[in-house]
Amino acid sequence: MRSRTLTLAAVAGAALLATAALPASASGSVTPRSAQEGSVSAADLLAKVTSCSQISNGKYKTDDETSATIPVCGKNGAVFWKADVDIDCDGQVTGKCNGDADPWFQDDTAFHQSDGKPLRAESLPYVVVPSTSSIWKYTSYGIKGGGVVAVIYNNKVEYAVVGDTGPTKIIGEASYATAKALGIDPDPATGGADSGVTYILFKNSQVSPIESHSAAVSLGDSLAKQFLQNN
Numbered sequence: 001m002r003s004r005t006l007t008l009a010a011v012a013g014a015a016l017l018a019t020a021a022l023p024a025s026a027s028g029s030v031t032p033r034s035a036q037e038g039s040v041s042a043a044d045l046l047a048k049v050t051s052c053s054q055i056s057n058g059k060y061k062t063d064d065e066t067s068a069t070i071p072v073c074g075k076n077g078a079v080f081w082k083a084d085v086d087i088d089c090d091g092q093v094t095g096k097c098n099g100d101a102d103p104w105f106q107d108d109t110a111f112h113q114s115d116g117k118p119l120r121a122e123s124l125p126y127v128v129v130p131s132t133s134s135i136w137k138y139t140s141y142g143i144k145g146g147g148v149v150a151v152i153y154n155n156k157v158e159y160a161v162v163g164d165t166g167p168t169k170i171i172g173e174a175s176y177a178t179a180k181a182l183g184i185d186p187d188p189a190t191g192g193a194d195s196g197v198t199y200i201l202f203k204n205s206q207v208s209p210i211e212s213h214s215a216a217v218s219l220g221d222s223l224a225k226q227f228l229q230n231n
Helices: 008-021 042-046 176-181 213-230
Strands: 073-075 078-088 126-130 148-153 156-166 173-175 193-202
Touching: 042 148, 042 156, 042 193, 042 213, 078 156, 078 176, 126 176, 126 193, 148 213, 156 173, 156 176, 156 213, 173 176, 193 213
Parallel strands: 078 173, 126 156
Antiparallel strands: 073 078, 078 193, 126 173, 148 156, 148 193
């Protein structure tokens, strides 16, 4: 639940401070996984989202300073978009996600763990959806907190949950853990990827408990297979 409105100068300054405050091993290190999650390949999923049937009333920006070029698209059993990825480090305070490391840090997430606590961005793969606006209302399309998302980047599939909401006009954001798993620099101030990220959100799905990544992978793999069959 953030709005990236800081100037580039402020961001750069915050990033320098964050780097100085963290040990060298904590700054910019990425440990990509060698294999994707689940049994459905990135290529098979991407083959089903080559064209867009736009369901959003307008398009989204990837950042404050960019043009609105990203539509939300509809498929049987899912919605998807292709965008960048900014790093969301909101929720529980951890060694990598805190006010010193992240100039946009907020200690809450839109959706909470089964114990009522905010999600833990450092360890839980989750995706941010735009807050409801005249452009698009995610809840009207069967998307809810804890819903399963297949995040695809560089021929890898990572299963995540819908874990937070973001600005009404910006799209393309996922947790620290999501980025790290995909081999993307997860630093909340300087990391992310400018393009090439596909988000497939499965309608009417919900992981329980939301903080169980293994449950997200199991359900996601099943839904991905259904998605291939139905599209």
